[in-house]
Amino acid sequence: MSNSAKLNQPNRHIYSIGIVAALAGFLFGFDTGIISGAQEYIFHTFGIPETAADQAIAALKGFIVAAVPLGALFGATVSGLFAERLGRRRSLLFTSILFVAGALMTAFAGSIHMVILGRLIMGVAIGISAMIAPMYLSEIAPPQMRGTLVTFFQLAITIGLMAAFITNFICAHWVSDATLNWRWMFGLGGIPAAGLFTGMLAMPDSPRWLLAKGRLDEARKTLQYLYTKKDVTSDIEDIQFSLSREEGSWRDCFSPRLFPLLVMAFGLFVLQQLSGINAIMYYGPSVFEKAGFGGSGKLLAQVAIGLINVGMTVVSLQLIDRAGRRRLLFWGFSGMCVCLALVGLCLSLAESGLAAHWISLISVLAFIGFFAVSLGPVPYLIMSEVFPLKVRASGMAIASCANWGFNMLVTESFPILQTTLGMAPTFLFFAFWTAVGVYFTWKFVPETKNRPLEAIEVNLYAGRPLRELGEPVLAQTTV
Numbered sequence: 001m002s003n004s005a006k007l008n009q010p011n012r013h014i015y016s017i018g019i020v021a022a023l024a025g026f027l028f029g030f031d032t033g034i035i036s037g038a039q040e041y042i043f044h045t046f047g048i049p050e051t052a053a054d055q056a057i058a059a060l061k062g063f064i065v066a067a068v069p070l071g072a073l074f075g076a077t078v079s080g081l082f083a084e085r086l087g088r089r090r091s092l093l094f095t096s097i098l099f100v101a102g103a104l105m106t107a108f109a110g111s112i113h114m115v116i117l118g119r120l121i122m123g124v125a126i127g128i129s130a131m132i133a134p135m136y137l138s139e140i141a142p143p144q145m146r147g148t149l150v151t152f153f154q155l156a157i158t159i160g161l162m163a164a165f166i167t168n169f170i171c172a173h174w175v176s177d178a179t180l181n182w183r184w185m186f187g188l189g190g191i192p193a194a195g196l197f198t199g200m201l202a203m204p205d206s207p208r209w210l211l212a213k214g215r216l217d218e219a220r221k222t223l224q225y226l227y228t229k230k231d232v233t234s235d236i237e238d239i240q241f242s243l244s245r246e247e248g249s250w251r252d253c254f255s256p257r258l259f260p261l262l263v264m265a266f267g268l269f270v271l272q273q274l275s276g277i278n279a280i281m282y283y284g285p286s287v288f289e290k291a292g293f294g295g296s297g298k299l300l301a302q303v304a305i306g307l308i309n310v311g312m313t314v315v316s317l318q319l320i321d322r323a324g325r326r327r328l329l330f331w332g333f334s335g336m337c338v339c340l341a342l343v344g345l346c347l348s349l350a351e352s353g354l355a356a357h358w359i360s361l362i363s364v365l366a367f368i369g370f371f372a373v374s375l376g377p378v379p380y381l382i383m384s385e386v387f388p389l390k391v392r393a394s395g396m397a398i399a400s401c402a403n404w405g406f407n408m409l410v411t412e413s414f415p416i417l418q419t420t421l422g423m424a425p426t427f428l429f430f431a432f433w434t435a436v437g438v439y440f441t442w443k444f445v446p447e448t449k450n451r452p453l454e455a456i457e458v459n460l461y462a463g464r465p466l467r468e469l470g471e472p473v474l475a476q477t478t479v
């Protein structure tokens with residue numbers, strides 16, 4: 001019998017679970033992206049001056065946008081507790097309620113404070129579900145489908161972003177009242193959130209969590225529900241074995257052996273955010289306006305960004321195991337650096353009255369393409385590969401706090417940088433960090449393509465430098 005024939009095959013339930021949990025990824029993208037088209041109308045509704053050079057107003061505008069990553073930072077910090085205590089299923093049910101509450105509160109907000117509160121709530125939902133949904137998917141999926149389902153989640157985020165940009169364009173066009181259109185943009189996010197709630201009601205909990213809680217009978221029933229074969233004894237034994245190897249705490253991440261890994265994963269996320277990706281995702285239309293696009297042109301340009309982001313993420317899924325992680329990062333960082341420098345140049349030309357808006361649009365689109373193929377998905381993948389099993393969950397949680405923390409910092413400071421430095425130098429600042437990324441990749445990032453996770457772990461404990469973790473294990477090495 002072949003190996004694959006021996007593996008327990010999932011039945012059709014796995015696909016509905018994949019779709020429902022990917023809705024959490026969709027909401028992540030939708031609720032982070034919607035602000036790009038809505039902010040100008042929110043400012044208008046609540047009388048916040050659009051072009052004021054006042055620092056306090058710039059900080060307030062930044063905070064309205066940064067409320068989501070701030071909430072998500074908090075959500076990511078408490079997500080481990082939720083996953084452990086409530087379980088994966090009930091945590092996702094809880095976040096779907098938060099998603100609905102956040103969307104409705106923002107849509108019906110009577111003051112700017114309610115907008116901020118609604119966005120903070122959405123952020124908390126994103127932070128919790130961005131950790132728990134992939135965890136739930138990887139625990140429900142059989143090994144042969146794990147990678148696909150988890151990367152599907154990443155793709156769902158980019159589809160959610162694109163859907164938000166399209167919604168912004170349609171609402172701005174069809175709802176002529178500028179004090180109402182943004183309410184529709186946020187309110188529509190309640191529909192997929194309600195879908196997540198209804199869908200999750202029908203889903204089982206993760207068999208792995210049930211076993212960790214000693215609920216053997218329920219775990220067996222869930223596995224029988226998920227698989228075609230009804231004898232699930234060996235699956236239960238496998239899960240119990242892997243649970244027994246996972247007794248590390250987050251403090252272990254700071255041990256001398258593992259600390260460099262943490263720095264590498266943390267560093268990749270910091271650089272991901274300092275590339276300015278979310279300056280485009282959240283403030284794209286105002287950047288395009290500065291470059292010379294007006295009216296609906298700037299919202300259409302944002303739709304193009306969403307499309308390229310989805311398309312190139314699909315390309316990346318094909319390339320990631322062929323070209324390798326290091327090569328993709330090298331090309332990605334270098335390409336982004338050139339594009340950002342071009343955007344900076346075009347913006348300074350625009351400031352001196354020379355129209356270069358098409359070149360700036362092409363440079364921004366190329367920047368997104370380079371990002372989506374490399375720096376978008378690669379840090380998530382590398383972080384899931386390099387941490388030894390016993391600290392994987394804690395290492396990933398700490399790295400994702402870096403992601404949200406720096407996302408919030410860049411998002412909050414973008415309007416302030418714009419009024420102090422100006423838009424063009426701000427993009428040159430982002431270009432500088434992508435150049436740092438080229439060096440960082442060369443110095444610290446291992447090539448993990450086609451390497452068994454166990455070999456990476458052996459190299460790590462043998463004390464090899466980060467860059468060599470993916471090399472073949474030396475013959476004399478013992479663990």
Ligand code: BGC
Nearest residue numbers: 158277278281309376377407
């Ligand atoms: C980043 C997000 C970003 C998204 C854009 C992700 O990899 O972590 O901050 O908004 O890519 O697709």
